[in-house]
Amino acid sequence: MPATGFDASVRTVDGRAVIDLRGQIDGSAKDELGAIYERSVLGDAGDVLLNFAGVEYINSTGIALIVGLLGRARAEGRTLAACGLSDHYREIFEITRLADFIAIYPDEASATAEDEKEPT
């Protein structure tokens, strides 16, 4: 794991960019997270799925970074979805109302399966 404690990679699945996030999303993840988002939308990929399965810690600065990503995605007309959040961070997505703007799926499989449907 890199010194920042954060690492991410991007893949494309059925025309949607999937960003696999790992480690800690805090202030130190800022540059890496920005860069990976840029990479994920290269070639005008459509919607973006953030996969939090490998994330162990998100703090308030991390929440601010996700708000920033959401703002960019909305400005570009993309949909942002999330999967793999622990119950605790799902709760935080709910109380911060991020869940009102980001569809949340339990895992990647359900996110893909439910792609065209309303999230649960």
Next chain:
Amino acid sequence: MATFVHSLRRVVRRSETDERPDVAERVEVPAALAGQPPLEIAPNDPIIAYFQSARGAVAIDGLELDSPALAALRAAGVKLVVPLVTQGELIGLLNLGSRLSDQEYSGDDRRLLEGLAAQAAPAVRVGQLVREQEAEIRSRERLEQELQVAKLIQQHFLPRTSPDLPGWDIDAYYHPAREVGGDFYDFIALEDGKIGLVIGDVTDKGVPAALVMAATRSVLRAAAQRLIDPGEVLERVNEHLCPDIPENMFVTCLYGVLEPATGRLRFANAGHNLPCVRSGSRVVELRATGMPLGLMPGMRYDEAEAVLDPGAQILLYSDGLVEAHDGRREMFGTPRLTELFAVLGRGERLIDRVLGSLAEFTGGGAEQEDDITLVSLRRSAADHVQLAEFTLASEPGNEREAMRRVETAVAPLGIPPERLERLKTAVAEATMNAMEHGNGYDAELPVHVTVAADSRELTVRITDQGGARPIPEAPAPDLDAKLAGEQTPRGWGLFLIRSMVDAVAASGDERHHTMALTLYLEGDADAGNGL
């Protein structure tokens, strides 16, 4: 022809009963008449009624009235007066001296003057109204400014945070009425770890009350350091206040000395609302008699003593609470307060409960009548134990170390996993705040963390070196506003902390700032999910 208009300032129609014969109306003299004394017409001068009902111009020489103003007009050489009357109200006089030819005023002259007066009167009245309105605005602005000054004085002299007393939860609330009253409270660090508790209320409002409050606080602080007995302290303050306090003002004040280790409280009361103590589900009022401060010298103040047992809680309050009215003019009252104190739920914050009940009683939207001050001290339960104490350097990422250590320390308590995760997030956020806002990420400045619990609750205290300066309070985060670029994407820290635990309290002294995070260990499992 010497012509001049006397504009009567505020000549209003008065009934006989509200006439104030001792107050003279002052008649303004135009610049052209500089050098002549202004004409004073007393409101009960019969000439006012005469002019008001006169039809047209009045020859002064022919008048027979017992009127000082008439004599003054004659002395000033006035020969003819044309009353300026509009809507039945005398608003000024058009005064004329002798004609240059020394001939009498002709019928044509009079008609001309009366026509002029009929036109001028409404215009003069409009001018008067504009001037009155301007004066009113100026006076309102001055009043607002005074209220701001009073607020500033008061805020300056109130404690910015509550002291951090191990084994005690201290909570305070102060909210001024629009017309700032003279409420105050104080915590005074005394010898041997004792602490002086003060709550008081200056009668009157605004700047005078705020100044007396500031003086009382300073004298009391000085006396508390020199004298031990609370009664003697109040005696000393009374002696200092009596010679200088403005007439009709006095100060109610309760002063107590608390020994935190034993819960022993010695107190004296100068006519202030009696504090209530709850022990178990029993609520008692603590009585000690004494006259308010500043009324007369040589007063003696009874002293009384109470012991706050483990788990007991004391509430000091001002009359703004118990004397608040509802829509039917009924008072909130002390019985209502003691009742709700007695049935306070486990882990409920007393001040929140009192304010909630008050808002319900007054109907929420009603304007607050008087300052409201509440100070609460709760002693931890007897089975209170410290589970951990450690120090961290202010370096980015150390908040995760705080999380790990707190998780280890609370393991024996068997907190359900979802509650534990919430606590960990709150601890991480509060530690980050301490490192960033309190210590400015200066690695040399430590963050001190203690973890303590009793059978009812778990409290994590996180202390930085930032002094009494409170953490800047970001506006309540609003995701819509953030996405619209109207709010910074940041500013989630305090919001998360408050959402994650059951109670958050800030305290501190000149050097330290402490945030206490409390999780209730029994009862409502949903507590902490504060939204």
